[in-house]
Amino acid sequence: MAETVTLTIDGRQIHAAQGEILLWVALDNDIYIPHLCADREEEHPTASCRLCFVEVEGRPAPVPACTLPVTEGLVVKTRSPQVDGLVAAGFELIMSNHRLDCKNCSANGNCELQRIAKTRKLRLKPKNLPVLDKNLPVDDSATTFAYDPNKCVLCGQCIRACRRSGNGTLGFARRGYLRVVTTFGDMPLGESNCTECGACVKVCPVGALAKK
Amino acid sequence: MKITEEEKKIAIETTRQLLSTYNDSRGNLIPVLQQVQNKLGYVPAVAMEEAAAHFNVPAVDVYGVITFYNQFRLTPPGKNQVKICMGTACHMRGAHIIQESWERRLNIKMGETTEDREYSLERVACVGCCTMAPVVLINEEVHGKITPTRVDGLIFAHQLDKQKAKEGAAQDE
Numbered sequence: 353m354a355e356t357v358t359l360t361i362d363g364r365q366i367h368a369a370q371g372e373i374l375l376w377v378a379l380d381n382d383i384y385i386p387h388l389c390a391d392r393e394e395e396h397p398t399a400s401c402r403l404c405f406v407e408v409e410g411r412p413a414p415v416p417a418c419t420l421p422v423t424e425g426l427v428v429k430t431r432s433p434q435v436d437g438l439v440a441a442g443f444e445l446i447m448s449n450h451r452l453d454c455k456n457c458s459a460n461g462n463c464e465l466q467r468i469a470k471t472r473k474l475r476l477k478p479k480n481l482p483v484l485d486k487n488l489p490v491d492d493s494a495t496t497f498a499y500d501p502n503k504c505v506l507c508g509q510c511i512r513a514c515r516r517s518g519n520g521t522l523g524f525a526r527r528g529y530l531r532v533v534t535t536f537g538d539m540p541l542g543e544s545n546c547t548e549c550g551a552c553v554k555v556c557p558v559g560a561l562a563k564k
Numbered sequence: 565m566k567i568t569e570e571e572k573k574i575a576i577e578t579t580r581q582l583l584s585t586y587n588d589s590r591g592n593l594i595p596v597l598q599q600v601q602n603k604l605g606y607v608p609a610v611a612m613e614e615a616a617a618h619f620n621v622p623a624v625d626v627y628g629v630i631t632f633y634n635q636f637r638l639t640p641p642g643k644n645q646v647k648i649c650m651g652t653a654c655h656m657r658g659a660h661i662i663q664e665s666w667e668r669r670l671n672i673k674m675g676e677t678t679e680d681r682e683y684s685l686e687r688v689a690c691v692g693c694c695t696m697a698p699v700v701l702i703n704e705e706v707h708g709k710i711t712p713t714r715v716d717g718l719i720f721a722h723q724l725d726k727q728k729a730k731e732g733a734a735q736d737e
């Protein structure tokens with residue numbers, strides 16, 4: 353049995369198991385911290401979306417909450433001018449190549465991006481950056497779901513879920529702006545070794561992977 | 565780009581042979597892929613699948629590595645390898661326009677090879693003759709101050725050379 357520690361998040365005293373990841377502790381206590389790439393089932397956080405920053409007392413710069421194990425007496429703030437600035441910038445970058453089509457999107461109302469925008473009072477449509485649409489074809493070849501890479505935020509949730517399901521169909525390919533979640537040789541899902549188990553659809557925080 | 569059964573067989577054999585000298589530690593993945601490319605000139609899908617099985621990773625991960633680094637080719641190189649300089653000077657002087665003209669004239673995209681395997685296209689970083697920007701390398705030969713019409717000219721010149729060589733060969737017989 354792990355030792356329990358007491359920490360403070362936004363002035364609230366919270367008890368948690370020593371070493372548990374701050375992000376999950378906060379979420380479990382109804383304190384929302386924006387996050388896309390964190391995964392409870394993985395031991396090593398990828399910390400790639402850079403949205404979960406929090407201010408930790410005694411640390412000079414904000415820290416990603418998904419990488420921080422809690423310790424006794426930890427004092428955190430989920431909001432500060434610095435944190436807000438980082439999150440706003442990160443969010444705007446993500447939105448600058450996300451195809452916005454909420455009206456017709458199956459994730460509408462249940463989208464992590466909408467949630468972040470709402471809780472942090474951010475705009476979905478970037479105002480300082482141009483929106484670049486990758487204009488990649490939607491993969492409609494699977495029978496139960498479709499994949500629209502233009503909506504993908506590259507959080508990697510589907511890739512990890514796909515691996516845990518044992519298929520290992522999905523993975524990252526290419527680099528920089530061209531980075532995509534795809535299959536071996538960019539094969540359509542319907543022709544790949546995908547068994548349509550649906551694990552990826554379940555974890556997609558946006559509408560990129562959606563049931564038909 | 566079609567790859568023949570014969571080529572597939574050679575690729576599989578080559579890859580297996582190379583793999584047999586490495587253990588399955590993942591750090592060996594890139595060196596093996598580099599050697600495959602050295603031997604074959606490119607890394608075909610079958611080679612990636614062999615490597616994936618050897619290192620016990622999903623094949624898509626090997627594909628991810630191959631597409632991440634510019635040094636890897638997915639298609640066999642053409643007889644004439646056209647390399648378009650995308651260095652800063654060339655970029656500023658319209659390298660992307662030159663890229664577009666090659667793609668349009670050869671009817672292939674960057675990184676691909678024409679169906680007859682005559683030409684392949686790739687992008688390279690500064691080749692060191694910025695004063696002649698934009699620059700194109702055809703095999704080892706440097707061509708400076710390229711314009712779309714010069715692209716047409718280069719292709720035409722190549723075709724003429726080829727025809728002459730053919731006629732010359734016919735006469736020798």
Ligand code: FES
Nearest residue numbers: 399401402404418
């Ligand atoms: S959730 Fe922490 S960086 Fe993505």
Ligand code: FES
Nearest residue numbers: 649651654690693
């Ligand atoms: S940038 Fe093309 S030769 Fe230097």
